[in-house]
Amino acid sequence: xxxxxxxxxxxxxxxxxxxxxxxxxxxxxxxxxxxxxxxxxxxxxxxxxxxxxxxxxxxxxxxxxxxxxxxxxxxxxxxxxxxxxxxxxxxxxxxxxxxxxxxxxxxxxxxxxxxxxxxxxxxxxxxxxxxxxxxxxxxxxxxxxxxxxxxxxxxxxxxxxxxxxxxxxxxxxxxxxxxxxxxxxxxxxxxxxxxxxxxxxxxxxxxxxxxxxxxxxxxxxxxxxxxxxxxxxxxxxxxxxxxxxxxxxxxxxxxxxxxxxxxxxxxxxxxxxxxxxxxxxxxxxxxxxxxxxxxxxxxxxxxxxxxxxxxxxxxxxxxxxxxxxxxxxxxxxxxxxxxxxxxxxxxxxxxxxxxxxxxxxxxxxx
Amino acid sequence: xxxxxxxxxxxxxxxxxxxxxxxxxxxxxxxxxxxxxxxxxxxxxxxxxxxxxxxxxxxxxxxxxxxxxxxxxxxxxxxxxxxxxxxxxxxxxxxxxxxxxxxxxxxxxxxxxxxxxxxxxxxxxxxxxxxxxxxxxxxxxxxxxxxxxxxxxxxxxxxxxxxxxxxxxxxxxxxxxxxxxxxxxxxxxxxxxxxxxxxxxxxxxxxxxxxxxxxxxxxxxxxxxxxxxxxxxxxxxxxxxxxxxxxxxxxxxxxxxxxxxxxxxxxxxxxxxxxxxxxxxxxxxxxxxxxxxxxxxxxxxxxxxxxxxxxxxxxxxxxxxxxxxxxxxxxxxxxxxxxxxxxxxxxxxxxxxxxxxxxxxxxxxx
Numbered sequence: 001x002x003x004x005x006x007x008x009x010x011x012x013x014x015x016x017x018x019x020x021x022x023x024x025x026x027x028x029x030x031x032x033x034x035x036x037x038x039x040x041x042x043x044x045x046x047x048x049x050x051x052x053x054x055x056x057x058x059x060x061x062x063x064x065x066x067x068x069x070x071x072x073x074x075x076x077x078x079x080x081x082x083x084x085x086x087x088x089x090x091x092x093x094x095x096x097x098x099x100x101x102x103x104x105x106x107x108x109x110x111x112x113x114x115x116x117x118x119x120x121x122x123x124x125x126x127x128x129x130x131x132x133x134x135x136x137x138x139x140x141x142x143x144x145x146x147x148x149x150x151x152x153x154x155x156x157x158x159x160x161x162x163x164x165x166x167x168x169x170x171x172x173x174x175x176x177x178x179x180x181x182x183x184x185x186x187x188x189x190x191x192x193x194x195x196x197x198x199x200x201x202x203x204x205x206x207x208x209x210x211x212x213x214x215x216x217x218x219x220x221x222x223x224x225x226x227x228x229x230x231x232x233x234x235x236x237x238x239x240x241x242x243x244x245x246x247x248x249x250x251x252x253x254x255x256x257x258x259x260x261x262x263x264x265x266x267x268x269x270x271x272x273x274x275x276x277x278x279x280x281x282x283x284x285x286x287x288x289x290x291x292x293x294x295x296x297x298x299x300x301x302x303x304x305x306x307x308x309x310x311x312x313x314x315x316x317x318x319x320x321x322x323x324x325x326x327x328x329x330x331x332x333x334x335x336x337x338x339x340x341x342x343x344x345x346x347x348x349x350x351x352x353x354x355x356x357x358x359x360x361x362x363x364x365x366x
Numbered sequence: 367x368x369x370x371x372x373x374x375x376x377x378x379x380x381x382x383x384x385x386x387x388x389x390x391x392x393x394x395x396x397x398x399x400x401x402x403x404x405x406x407x408x409x410x411x412x413x414x415x416x417x418x419x420x421x422x423x424x425x426x427x428x429x430x431x432x433x434x435x436x437x438x439x440x441x442x443x444x445x446x447x448x449x450x451x452x453x454x455x456x457x458x459x460x461x462x463x464x465x466x467x468x469x470x471x472x473x474x475x476x477x478x479x480x481x482x483x484x485x486x487x488x489x490x491x492x493x494x495x496x497x498x499x500x501x502x503x504x505x506x507x508x509x510x511x512x513x514x515x516x517x518x519x520x521x522x523x524x525x526x527x528x529x530x531x532x533x534x535x536x537x538x539x540x541x542x543x544x545x546x547x548x549x550x551x552x553x554x555x556x557x558x559x560x561x562x563x564x565x566x567x568x569x570x571x572x573x574x575x576x577x578x579x580x581x582x583x584x585x586x587x588x589x590x591x592x593x594x595x596x597x598x599x600x601x602x603x604x605x606x607x608x609x610x611x612x613x614x615x616x617x618x619x620x621x622x623x624x625x626x627x628x629x630x631x632x633x634x635x636x637x638x639x640x641x642x643x644x645x646x647x648x649x650x651x652x653x654x655x656x657x658x659x660x661x662x663x664x665x666x667x668x669x670x671x672x673x674x675x676x677x678x679x680x681x682x683x684x685x686x687x688x689x690x691x692x693x694x695x696x697x698x699x700x701x702x703x704x705x706x707x708x709x710x711x712x713x714x715x716x717x718x719x720x721x722x723x724x725x726x727x728x729x730x731x732x
Contacts, residue, residue: 053419053447053578056571057431060685060726061717065423073571079584081419081577205422205439211447212419218445319426351427351717360426 003337005029006121006128008112009136009270010037010103012317013304013324015092016068017134018101020324020347023069024339026332030130031101032123034108038092040140044085045156047181051173051210052316053081063350065318068095070350082212112274114297132299132331133277135286137270139305143263147236149245150263153178159185167247167257169233170264171195176209178262180216183224190257192231192249236261269306278302291330292323299334301327312360322354369703371395371498372487374478375636376403376469378683379670379690380502381458382434384467386690386713389435390705392698396496397467398489400474404458406506410451411522413547417539417576418682419447429716431684434461436716448578478640480663498665498697499643501652503636505671509629513602515611516629519544525551533613533623535599536630537561542575544628546582549590556623558597558615602627635672644668657696658689665700667693678726688720 005021007014010033021029033039052065054075064073066083074091075081083091096103104123111122112133121128143154153174156162159181166182168175171193179189198217202208209217216222232250239246239256247255271278271286277300278286286302287295290309294300307314307323314320325347332339347353354360371387373380376399387395399405418431420441430439432449440457441447449457462469470489477488478499487494509520519540522528525547532548534541537559545555564583568574575583582588598616605612605622613621637644637652643666644652652668653661656675660666673680673689680686691713698705713719720726 052423053421055419055431055577056574057418057684059571060682060688061720062428062431062684065421065428075577076571076574079565079567079577079580081581199445201445205425205442208422208442211421211441211445214445215447316426318423318428322426354427 003028003335004128004130005132005134005331006119006130007031007134007136008109008121008274009033009138009304010092010096010105011040011136011138011304012038012068012088012092013138013320014134014136015096015101015103016321017136017303017324017328018103019069019095019099020328022099022101023343023346024328024332025343026337026339028337029102030128031103032107032109032121033103033105036093036105037096037103038089040138041085041092042089043140043154043157045153045181046084046086046158047160048177049082049084050088051082051177051212052318053212054078054083055081058350061349061351063318063352065316068092068317068321070346070352109273112277117299119299131335132301134301134303134331135271135274135277136303137273139267139270142268142270142272144265144268145263146265147233147263149236149238150261150265152263152265154267156262162187162259162262164259165189166259167192167245167255167261168264169193169236169247169261170266171198171229172264172266173209173213174266175264176213176217178264179225180213180222182262184221187224189225190228191225192228192233192247192255194232194250195229197229198227270304271302271306281308292327293330299331301331303327309357312357322352325353326355369394369701370494370496371500371697372485372494372496373397373500373502374475374487374640375399375502375504375670376458376462376471377406377502377504377670378404378434378454378458379504379686380500381462381467381469382687383500383502383669383690383694384469385435385461385465386694388465388467389709389712390694390698391709392703392705394703395468396494397469398473398475398487399469399471402459402471403462403469404455406504407451407458408455409506409520409523411519411547412450412452412524413526414543415448415450416454417448417543417578418684419578420444420449421447424716427715427717429684429718431682434458434683434687436712436718475639478643483665485666497701498667500667500669500697501637501640501643502669503639505633505636508634508636508638510631510634511629512631513599513629515602515604516627516631518629518631520633522628528553528625528628530625531555532625533558533611533621533627534630535559535602535613535627536632537564537595538630538632539575539579540632541630542579542583544630545591546579546588548628550587553590555591556594557591558594558599558613558621560598560616561595563595564593636670637668637672647674658693659696665697667697669693675723678723688718691719692721 054064056073056076066074078087108124143152165188168191182189235248244256278294279296305315376397420430422439422442432440444453474490509518531554534557548555601614610622644660645662671681
């Protein structure tokens with residue numbers, strides 16, 4: 001019988017799960033990555049930093065928020081508190097090399113089909129017969145582009161490439177990040193989003209912007225940001241006659257703007273590439289059982305920021321990493337694969353094994 | 367029999383232990399504070415911030431590094447990542463009021479003496495017969511002043527009060543903080559300390575400066591800092607003739623400096639006020655058993671940054687708060703005081719119950 005476990009994606013979730021498998025003594029697995037390890041992070045705008053601070057608390061049971069295995073601290077490795085995407089990409093490459101993870105880079109999975117109790121994973125290079133598929137495709141490569149025009153946050157290579165005053169559409173952490181950087185560069189920024197004021201107090205911390213972002217928005221560099229809360233954009237069109245973009249709001253008002261608006265409109269789940277492997281929510285999220293396994297077919301697991309368990313949202317690294325050991329333990333038991341129980345215990349001791357979700361906050365401002 | 371538990375000190379440790387007792391349903395206790403709640407933090411230089419970042423991860427088992435009870439986040443309450451001392455003092459006052467803690471402010475404990483199985487706690491107001499003494503005096507009010515001259519870090523109200531280029535003696539986090547602020551204000555700073563280069567890589571994270579401080583030292587504002595590692599200061603004298611301070615190093619060299627040097631030479635344990643209640647290490651630290659209880663007399667407990675367990679150093683809030691529930695459980699059992707087991711469980715679930723010290727890092731760069 002086939003023993004191969006395949007992980008689709010060499011980002012934070014794929015590398016994290018690969019390290020867990022290695023620590024558990026499981027050797028028969030393969031990570032398939034369409035670009036390179038950490039590609040999404042390497043593609044971040046170069047000035048953009050993590051909103052979750054890294055700290056070296058792992059010696060006392062408080063694991064670095066951005067670590068993907070126990071006793072690791074990217075903040076310590078990189079000597080900084082808020083890593084850039086490039087630094088984090090380097091961290092992922094470094095730990096993948098250290099653990100000698102079997103990663104096939106520049107290899108794209110084009111199709112996955114069920115064949116009896118197994119799956120045929122077809123890439124642009126080869127085909128693999130596997131018994132387990134772990135979907136770890138992230139979201140950053142799958143930007144939501146709801147309008148005819150607009151430059152998506154994910155397309156930005158450097159904030160210094162932007163010139164002129166600009167409209168930002170969206171109100172989450174990425175919109176705040178974009179607004180901060182453009183304002184820091186001296187541009188006037190108008191942010192349109194349907195929510196309430198960014199700095200308004202919310203009784204639920206998970207619905208608020210991060211402390212890091214709140215600090216940035218209160219700083220001098222953010223003086224050029226003009227926020228327009230309670231404003232839903234419904235369309236963005238280009239008028240050749242006006243040589244300008246016309247942005248229509250839900251209330252019918254129309255705004256003209258010379259520069260192409262910046263879209264901070266979020267991301268699709270990367271699992272959507274493999275639509276037939278999951279059932280889907282109305283919001284376009286894959287549905288999984290209590291072991292993060294597809295409700296549609298067995299031995300297909302979801303990991304990474306698209307993961308939901310009922311109302312609980314695992315959109316940050318420090319959240320979804322806590323499910324690695326839970327679903328991996330399940331899949332190893334399902335397939336009768338033996339593993340090192342002591343290594344699993346290390347994950348439990350390090351706040352990286354979250355099976356009781358009753359304690360968790362429900363919402364999340366991603 | 368007397369049931370009163372007395373906590374000496376209304377700082378982070380005293381307030382944290384008071385909240386724990388309240389949550390456990392224990393009512394017979396009293397916190398005695400010589401100034402006001404959070405006084406040490408309120409006395410920090412007003413620009414100085416916590417080096418430990420606050421983050422709202424408590425919904426997913428990653429408690430804010432600076433919280434003193436489960437589900438609390440000073441970073442969320444104050445809307446910032448690195449709190450100032452004044453903000454933290456406000457947080458402590460706020461939570462003490464919320465939990466209606468019995469705190470006697472502006473009351474100084476002048477003497478504690480054993481009388482049979484009890485202790486007489488004498489204040490400048492009154493005397494209390496108690497069965498348990500919890501020493502939570504912190505360290506900030508007890509600066510080490512090893513030289514004839516020098517302004518101690520603890521004496522600084524605002525970094526803007528300092529004019530002129532200045533020598534700093536000491537190499538820990540407080541020296542780096544002082545150097546950063548003076549350099550930011552445009553003054554040339556010379557830092558003399560016996561250790562190695564601040565930014566040198568150390569394989570042990572606990573011996574390195576925090577990520578926050580590393581970022582500050584690498585920034586533009588730190589360009590006026592000149593570090594002199596491997597330099598031990600042995601004396602600071604004042605020469606009227608030269609109208610200058612003369613600083614002698616261990617290697618015999620003498621440095622003249624116009625401005626009074628700034629001493630970042632650390633702190634004594636506040637427990638030293640009650641010398642007869644503890645045995646002491648050669649380094650001037652109180653010795654406790656595995657339940658943080660004095661090895662000399664029963665029912666006297668130590669909490670806060672002076673706490674050591676063999677080689678393990680509990681110098682940060684996120685470290686020593688993990689011992690609150692361990693020693694409080696012990697003292698309640700010792701005295702047969704009943705308590706809410708469920709509340710204790712909440713502390714265990716929140717990384718606030720550290721009884722197995724084998725997992726902990728030993729050293730610490732405080």
